[in-house]
Every structure is written in structure tokens, then in C-alpha cells.
Amino acid sequence: MPSSADMPGQDVRVARTRADVARAALAVLRAAGFDDLTHARVAEQAGYSKTTLYAHWPSRLDLLRLALDALGTLPHPRPTGDLRTDLVAELTAFRGSLADLRLDRVLCGLADGSAGADAAPLRDRITAEAQYGLRVLLAPRFAGARLDAALSMLTGVVACPSLMVGALPDDAALAAAVDMLIGSGEDSVR
Structure with a gap:
């Protein structure tokens, strides 16, 4: 400040x-x-x-x-160079921010319409900050609509359970979402 x-x-x-x-x-x-x-x-x-x-x-x-x-800014872990590890770390940090700051409630409050048009820049600021590290990691692999979809899918795996069922996803769910997006070599359904 x-x-x-x-x-x-x-x-x-x-x-x-x-x-x-x-x-x-x-x-x-x-x-x-x-x-x-x-x-x-x-x-x-x-x-x-x-x-x-x-x-x-x-x-x-x-x-x-x-x-x-x-x-200030949301925490973003330092990349290790391993895409899977780095994406899981970003999702873990985002989950921590949701829990620590209750950003799910903030976003819900900003999205419900009662906050008016003035809420859009704040909502966009939070979203951009939450997706920043993921965007940097995924930009070499995806572009345009595919990058937007990948970002939505990964941040959604954290935000949606919090908003819809009141619980944050566990580590296994975060890793599974990353594996589904980038492929893990495991194609079997479990």
C-alpha cells in the first residue's frame, strides 16, 4: 500500500x-x-x-x-518446471485463498447482481488474480477459447464445490482435475 x-x-x-x-x-x-x-x-x-x-x-x-x-496479491507458488506439480500447487494455493479469505462468498456476493455494475471490476480482479499462475503455466499449451476453458475448468474444480456444497475439494480431486486436463497416462475409469 x-x-x-x-x-x-x-x-x-x-x-x-x-x-x-x-x-x-x-x-x-x-x-x-x-x-x-x-x-x-x-x-x-x-x-x-x-x-x-x-x-x-x-x-x-x-x-x-x-x-x-x-x-495485495494472492499467493502463487514458485514453479518447479513440472507442469502437473505446478498446476496442482496453484490449485492448492487457490483453495487456501478461498478458505482463508472466504473468496467463494465474496465472488458469490459480487455475482448475485445486488452489488450492481460496480462489482464487475472487483470480481474480474479476483478472478484474474486467482487464475494468474494457471494462465502462465497453461499459455504455452493452450490458447484462445481452449485456454479460457482450461482456466475455468481448473478454477471451477476449487470454486464450484465450495459454492454448491459448502466444502473445498481434497488433494485427490485437485490432482484428478489436472490429470484430466493435461493427461496422466491413466485412461482407465475408477
């Missing part, structure tokens, strides 16, 4: 308030999820009044944007 020195003319107190609220929003998101990312909860966590939060960040999407800014 930029410091007040990076923002000419910005009051140090404003920068400190922004940083405090961003950390608090991220803490609420991690602890309670998107449903509880409210001005009241974030104000209580940050030690500021709701009035202050509403004055600077009038919507829940503003609070979510702050939380994502405080988070």
Missing part, C-alpha cells in the same frame, strides 16, 4: 486512517466473510466511527476494495 510520502498533498492522518481501515476490512473479511463486511464491523475493528467510514468509503464494495488492497 502506498505511504503518505507516495501521495503528495495527502495528510498523514488520512493515510493512517486508510491503512487502519484497510487492515480492519481484511481482518473482518478473513474472520467473518463478505456477508459480515459491514461498515459497523469494520469501524469497530479499526477503532473509527461508522460516520468516518461512510464519509470515505460509502459502499461495501469500497470496503472490499480496501481489503483486497491490504491483501
Whole structure:
């Protein structure tokens, strides 16, 4: 996050308030999820009044944007050079982010339509960040619609069970999805 020195003319107190609220929003998101990312909860966590939060960040999407800014980028493991291992590691990291940040609820909240058109850039930001490592790994092998389908299939194997049945996939499901996409040499049905 930029410091007040990076923002000419910005009051140090404003920068400190922004940083405090961003950390608090991220803490609420991690602890309670998107449903509880409210001005009241974030104000209580940050030690500021709701009035202050509403004055600077009038919507829940503003609070979510702050939380994502405080988070930075999602974790992506360092590639090993083995495509299968690297894809499974990316899916494992994405699963961890879903669990840690409850991103499934965030995406669901952004997709349900009640958040309006302002939600699309945040949804796209989360999706692009979640798919970044997979895209880098798969781009040499797939392009265009095939790359988009591969990305959707792999991120879907993590996100869909969470959204539809309330459980994250285990390691075996992640490995099976990668094997189905890139082939593992095992063609038998089990």
C-alpha cells in the first residue's frame, strides 16, 4: 500500500486512517466473510466511527476494495518446471485463498447482481488474480477459447464445490482435475 510520502498533498492522518481501515476490512473479511463486511464491523475493528467510514468509503464494495488492497496479491507458488506439480500447487494455493479469505462468498456476493455494475471490476480482479499462475503455466499449451476453458475448468474444480456444497475439494480431486486436463497416462475409469 502506498505511504503518505507516495501521495503528495495527502495528510498523514488520512493515510493512517486508510491503512487502519484497510487492515480492519481484511481482518473482518478473513474472520467473518463478505456477508459480515459491514461498515459497523469494520469501524469497530479499526477503532473509527461508522460516520468516518461512510464519509470515505460509502459502499461495501469500497470496503472490499480496501481489503483486497491490504491483501495485495494472492499467493502463487514458485514453479518447479513440472507442469502437473505446478498446476496442482496453484490449485492448492487457490483453495487456501478461498478458505482463508472466504473468496467463494465474496465472488458469490459480487455475482448475485445486488452489488450492481460496480462489482464487475472487483470480481474480474479476483478472478484474474486467482487464475494468474494457471494462465502462465497453461499459455504455452493452450490458447484462445481452449485456454479460457482450461482456466475455468481448473478454477471451477476449487470454486464450484465450495459454492454448491459448502466444502473445498481434497488433494485427490485437485490432482484428478489436472490429470484430466493435461493427461496422466491413466485412461482407465475408477
